[in-house]
């Protein structure tokens with residue numbers, strides 16, 4: 570069974586190879602490719618191609634005058650859909666946002682981009698160096714029952730996780746967001762995305778978003794256009810909203826005191842979707858803002874720094890810095 574499967578795969582690859590070689594010859598003049606990084610924050614990859622730190626977002630551009638049927642990349646088993654991008658006075662092309670998960674192991678990995686144009690396909694490969702981010706270490710003190718879950722709470726937490734996974738299983742195929750991202754709440758960002766968390770002396774999962782300190786009841790805005798995929802009231806996140814911005818890009822807003830939207834609502838950038846609160850596992854009012862980009866947990870502030878201001882991307886793309894984080898052994902008041 571296994572052998573048969575392997576043989577079939579081999580035959581298919583050989584045929585594919587021939588198609589690809591033909592396609593590369595035909596398309597090489599149509600799709601010159603540029604991956605650029607003007608201000609690399611980490612050493613360049615072996616062949617000088619691309620690099621970024623854990624939790625960052627890289628902007629990848631494939632230039633192409635012709636309309637392709639589909640352009641998509643694969644990076645560490647995650648699929649990165651590319652979208653058409655027009656810029657006045659510049660050749661048209663395709664943009665992909667490559668999220669580096671906060672826990673991707675440092676190292677060099679391949680980014681494979683497939684450009685399909687009708688029956689023809691072209692495969693492009695690049696090396697991306699994932700550099701280590703120096704995440705903070707946080708020591709938190711929480712009521713014992715909020716950290717050590719009993720059997721019933723554990724079961725609830727697992728069921729809730731499953732519910733969210735199901736709700737986000739199917740990515741919208743349309744890009745719903747546009748160039749201008751909005752900070753969801755005016756407050757103090759704590760700079761603790763990715764921080765290693767020690768709760769009541771025990772190491773726990775790293776912090777997968779950014780906390781923004783704000784007064785109880787402050788307005789929380791959607792960072793961009795999208796569709797509300799699911800609203801929840803869960804054990805850890807409290808009252809939360811998951812917004813789907815299309816093409817595998819989601820933002821999350823947790824610990825709300827009030828939710829002002831419902832599942833399936835279309836929202837626009839800046840629209841108030843809830844109020845700051847301290848529901849779920851939180852020690853005080855704040856917004857937990859999280860982002861999932863094609864399966865990668867990235868720093869939400871990387872979105873605000875994306876070079877897409879005023880509806881266009883600049884002539885050079887850049888890696889997106891994460892805010893400087895300093896290891897700390899201080900207890901921080903507002904968390905989770």
Ligand SMILES: [Zn+2]
Pocket residue numbers: 776778779780856857858904905
């Ligand atoms: Zn948080």
